[in-house]
Amino acid sequence: MIVNDRITAYINSLDTGNGALCDSIEEEALVSRVPVIRRETASLLKTLVALKRPRQILEVGTAVGYSALLMSRVMPEDCHITTIEKYEKRIPAAKENFKRAGKEQCITLLEGDAEEILRTLSGPYDFIFMDAAKGQYLHWLPLLLKLLPPGGVLVSDNVLQDGDIIESRYAVERRNRTIHARMREYLYTLTHMEEFETSIVPIGDGVTVSVKRR
Numbered sequence: 001m002i003v004n005d006r007i008t009a010y011i012n013s014l015d016t017g018n019g020a021l022c023d024s025i026e027e028e029a030l031v032s033r034v035p036v037i038r039r040e041t042a043s044l045l046k047t048l049v050a051l052k053r054p055r056q057i058l059e060v061g062t063a064v065g066y067s068a069l070l071m072s073r074v075m076p077e078d079c080h081i082t083t084i085e086k087y088e089k090r091i092p093a094a095k096e097n098f099k100r101a102g103k104e105q106c107i108t109l110l111e112g113d114a115e116e117i118l119r120t121l122s123g124p125y126d127f128i129f130m131d132a133a134k135g136q137y138l139h140w141l142p143l144l145l146k147l148l149p150p151g152g153v154l155v156s157d158n159v160l161q162d163g164d165i166i167e168s169r170y171a172v173e174r175r176n177r178t179i180h181a182r183m184r185e186y187l188y189t190l191t192h193m194e195e196f197e198t199s200i201v202p203i204g205d206g207v208t209v210s211v212k213r214r
Contacts, residue, residue: 003202011203012039018046018070021101025066034090036066037131037157041204045129045155048209050074052153054127059083060114060140061132065094065107071129072103081107082125084114084132115140123147131157138186145195150214154196159187160206 017023029036037045049057049071055078059068062085072081085091091111098107110117114132118140125147130137137156144154161183190208191198198210 008040008203011043015039015043018042018073021097022066022069022073025064025069025097029064029066034064036063037070038204041157041207042067042070044201044203044207046070046074048153048155049127052127053079054125054153055079056123056125056127057081058121058123058125058128058144058147060118060128060130060144061085062094062109063087063090063131065097065109067129067131068094068107069097069101069103072101072106079106082110082121083107084110084112084117086111086113086132115143118143118147121147124149124152126152128152128154129157130154134158134161135182138182138189141186141189145212148212150212152212154208154210154212156186156190156208156210158205159183159200159208160202 018026026036045067053076055076057071057075057079059081062068062083065083068081068083075081085094091109094109098104098109114136123146126149128144128148130140130144148154161180187200187208190196190210191200195212196210197213198208201207201209
């Protein structure tokens with residue numbers, strides 16, 4: 001828990017939903033234990049996209065397409081989303097959800113390893129949402145920096161690891177220690193980079209919002 005559960009419940013009680021399709025995708029994902037962004041994080045993501053009004057969005061980590069569809073609801077009509085997914089079992093579900101939403105023309109799903117695909121992209125992408133393998137965030141950061149133009153926004157999800165990020169590595173389960181160490185290094189690097197102005201937002205599972213300095 002990062003924020004008091006009662007506060008989170010109250011915030012979510014004010015949520016007006018994301019349309020019948022997105023709401024059903026969220027419900028299906030939760031039942032199937034497919035990781036999708038939390039409601040309060042979804043609200044922040046939509047607000048940032050609406051504020052930035054990007055022309056090109058890059059998402060690293062499609063899952064079943066929920067967050068891409070959320071962004072598509074608030075982005076400008078001439079905006080395009082490129083999203084990357086490696087896990088083969090989730091790709092058909094994402095494609096089907098894009099088809100159900102009638103968003104096949106404005107969302108392109110690239111299948112394969114994120115690092116390999118990121119190295120082939122030229123950008124620029126003025127909004128990037130990263131929600132994939134947490135242990136790789138730091139490794140991908142230089143590639144994402146190259147794809148962002150000045151003023152571009154990078155949003156990273158799940159950075160506080162349910163509050164475990166503040167714990168000593170010895171207080172974290174052994175199987176999570178590598179990711180724990182890498183995420184702490186990612187947060188330190190991101191907040192100390194001259195290229196970015198970064199804020200860590202303690203909602204959901206923790207989100208960073210970084211703007212590339214001009």
